Amino acid sequence: MIQSVLITGANKGLGFEAVKQLSAAFPNAIIFLGTRSVSRGQEALTKLRAENLGEHVQVLELDMSSDDSIKRAFEYVRGSVANLDVLINNAGISSEGNTAADVFGTNLFGVKTMIDTFTPILSQNGLIINVSSEVGTWSQNSMNAELQDLLSKIEDVTWEKLADLTADYQSPTPKHTWPSVDKTFGPYGVSKALLTCYTRRLAADNSNLRVVAVCPGYCRTEINGNTGFRSPTVGAASIIWPIFNPSFEVGLLYQDGVSQPFSAPMAPHIAAYLSGHKE
């Protein structure tokens, strides 16, 4: 039985929906609702309580772009629970209005800091879920053979190489030829390709770590101006699926419980939807 969960970026969108579903499924579990704004977190908690949910939900101030904030959150959690059963790295930002440094900082470096910080208090069968995206899969597919090779030969991948790739992507004189921004939705798709790759590497390095990447699918939330064709309810269920299905394979990327390729072109129905022709 799950007794404690921490989910980042949970004051709205898919994170909030995930808290809702988890507090219904595990009414006695302590759920830390991570939020960079305490007031937005409190508003989210008020909404939950109005639905008679979230009795044991606690608002946790946590800004993924700040190592100090992550450290403070860790101290708080460590003082509240002996162990953490599930860590869901959900918070994320798109390329819209954000620099590449911000996008990599929140979507990739923040996740690594969270994992490095919280792994020591993970329960023995603790689970880490990294919320990645199919946009990373499409982005990897749009990369040239050299970059695709770097990401797919997982035995040669290191965290340092992934960090170097983020620096190269932002360099005015990059060593690598990166796909055009329209192919990767700017740095967002690259950050998610690297996040999925990092998840694979972590799983390969740590046979005792239950770590997995998930994609919620294209859902109606603020990250995309509410343009997605899936509901947040369905997307959140896709995020928390591994909690209910412990026989998943570590290091893979799942959507709706089905493992996904690490590199593939955008599915035609999504391409059609994006170009204005709804399914």
Ligand SMILES: NC(=O)c1ccc[n+]([C@@H]2O[C@H](COP(=O)([O-])OP(=O)(O)OC[C@H]3O[C@@H](n4cnc5c(N)ncnc54)[C@H](OP(=O)(O)O)[C@@H]3O)[C@@H](O)[C@H]2O)c1
């Ligand atoms: N929606 C989709 O179609 C879709 C598809 C694939 C993957 N995803 C992924 O799903 C995850 C959740 O996205 P969403 O759709 O729910 O988007 P959303 O509605 O925009 O929610 C994003 C959440 O992340 C938080 N956040 C952003 N930067 C943060 C930071 N530095 N520290 C802490 N929290 C931060 C936001 O907080 P504020 O309210 O303070 O901004 C918000 O709570 C993201 O990782 C996203 O990439 C979404």
